[in-house]
Amino acid sequence: MSKSKATTQGVAPILPKHYNKAMMKRDEKGYLTYWNDQGKIRVFSGIQPTGEIHIGNYLGAISNWVTFLDDYECFFSIVDHHATTVAYEPGEMPARIFDAAVANIAAGLDPAKCTLFVQSEVPEHTELAWMFSTVTMFGDLGRMTQFKQKSREQEENVNVGLFTYPVLQAADILLYKASAVPVGEDQVQHIELAREIARNFNARYGEVFPECQAYVSEGKRILGLDGENKMSKSLGNTIGVLEPPESIWKKLAPAKTDERRKRKEDAGVPEDCNIYMSYHRHFSPPEDLEWARKGCTGAKIGCLECKKRLLENMEKVLGPIREKAENLRARPYEVNDVLSRGARKAKKIAAAVLAEAKAAMGLVRLKA
Numbered sequence: 001m002s003k004s005k006a007t008t009q010g011v012a013p014i015l016p017k018h019y020n021k022a023m024m025k026r027d028e029k030g031y032l033t034y035w036n037d038q039g040k041i042r043v044f045s046g047i048q049p050t051g052e053i054h055i056g057n058y059l060g061a062i063s064n065w066v067t068f069l070d071d072y073e074c075f076f077s078i079v080d081h082h083a084t085t086v087a088y089e090p091g092e093m094p095a096r097i098f099d100a101a102v103a104n105i106a107a108g109l110d111p112a113k114c115t116l117f118v119q120s121e122v123p124e125h126t127e128l129a130w131m132f133s134t135v136t137m138f139g140d141l142g143r144m145t146q147f148k149q150k151s152r153e154q155e156e157n158v159n160v161g162l163f164t165y166p167v168l169q170a171a172d173i174l175l176y177k178a179s180a181v182p183v184g185e186d187q188v189q190h191i192e193l194a195r196e197i198a199r200n201f202n203a204r205y206g207e208v209f210p211e212c213q214a215y216v217s218e219g220k221r222i223l224g225l226d227g228e229n230k231m232s233k234s235l236g237n238t239i240g241v242l243e244p245p246e247s248i249w250k251k252l253a254p255a256k257t258d259e260r261r262k263r264k265e266d267a268g269v270p271e272d273c274n275i276y277m278s279y280h281r282h283f284s285p286p287e288d289l290e291w292a293r294k295g296c297t298g299a300k301i302g303c304l305e306c307k308k309r310l311l312e313n314m315e316k317v318l319g320p321i322r323e324k325a326e327n328l329r330a331r332p333y334e335v336n337d338v339l340s341r342g343a344r345k346a347k348k349i350a351a352a353v354l355a356e357a358k359a360a361m362g363l364v365r366l367k368a
C-alpha cells in the first residue's frame with residue numbers, strides 16, 4: 001500500500017451508535033449538551049476518599065446528588081488519583097476508598113440508580129487528561145484559586161499533579177460526555193475551565209465534547225462547629241455523618257451560639273447563631289424551627305435545650321444512614337461488587353469516548 005493512499009484511509013475506530021453527534025446539541029442556554037440514547041443528560045461528580053464524610057458533605061453534596069438519580073444518567077467516581085496530590089499514607093488508601101463507597105451508598109447513592117466506581121480503575125481518565133493538557137493553557141491553570149490556596153497550604157509539596165488537577169477533573173467529566181456537574185461554589189472555576197478545555201478541543205479537532213456546566217446547590221454553605229469556617233476535616237470542626245449521637249452531643253453541647261445568650265434570660269437572634277443557621281435549618285422540621293425561633297427571641301428556652309432538639313432531629317436523618325453503613329460494612333464483598341460493576345460500566349463508555357477523541361486527534365494506526 002502506498003503511503004499516500006494509507007494516509008487518506010487512516011483507521012477510524014468503530015463507535016457505538018449512541019455516540020453519534022446527533023445526540024449533541026445546544027441547550028436552551030446555548031451550551032453544547034450531550035443526551036444519551038435514552039434522552040438523558042449525564043451527570044458526573046467526584047468523591048474524595050478522605051475517610052470521614054461530614055454533614056457539610058452530606059448537605060452540600062450528597063443530598064444534592066440524590067436529586068439527580070431519577071432523571072439523569074449519573075456517574076460518581078471515588079477520585080483516588082486526585083487524592084494523591086496531597087501527602088498520604090499508601091497503606092490507608094484502600095480503607096479510605098472503601099469507607100467513601102460505604103458512606104456515600106448509605107447516604108443515598110443507590111447503586112441501582114447510578115454508576116459508582118473508583119477513578120484509578122478506569123485508566124482512560126489519565127490518558128484523556130494528557131490529551132487535554134495539550135489544549136489547556138498554562139496561564140489558565142496558574143489562575144486557579146484552588147491551586148493557589150493548596151500551594152500555600154502545602155508549600156513543601158507543590159507537585160505538578162496539584163497544578164494539573166483541573167485537567168484531570170475535566171477528563172473525569174468529559175470522558176462520559178457529562179454535561180451537568182453538581183458541585184459546590186468552590187469548584188465552579190474548575191468546571192468553567194473544563195468547559196473551556198472542551199471548547200478548545202472541539203475548535204481544534206472537531207465537535208467531540210459537550211460544554212459542561214456547574215450545577216451549584218443552593219445556599220448550603222455549612223459552617224463548622226467553630227461557627228467561622230466552612231466545615232472541613234483539616235480544621236477539626238466537623239460532625240461526621242456516621243458519628244453516633246453521644247459523640248455528636250460532645251461536640252454540639254459546647255459549640256458556639258449567639259453571643260447575646262449568656263444566660264437563659266437573655267434573648268437571642270437565631271440568624272446570628274450557627275447552630276440554627278447551619279444545622280437546625282437543614283435537619284429540623286418547620287414546627288421545630290418555629291419553636292427554636294420563638295424560644296430564642298423570647299428567652300424561653302436555653303441553648304442546651306435547643307441543641308438537644310436539634311440532636312433528635314439529626315438522629316432521625318443520620319440514624320438510618322449509620323445503620324445502613326453498618327450493614328454494608330458487614331458485607332464488604334457487596335460493596336466491592338458495586339465498585340467492580342461500576343468500573344466495568346464506566347470503562348465501556350470511557351473506552352468509546354477516548355477512541356472517538358483519539359480518532360479526532362489523528363491518533364490512529366494506518367490501515368494495513
Ligand code: SF4
Nearest residue numbers: 257258273296303306
Ligand atoms: S436558643 Fe438555639 S437558636 Fe438561640 S442562640 Fe441558642 S442554640 Fe442558637
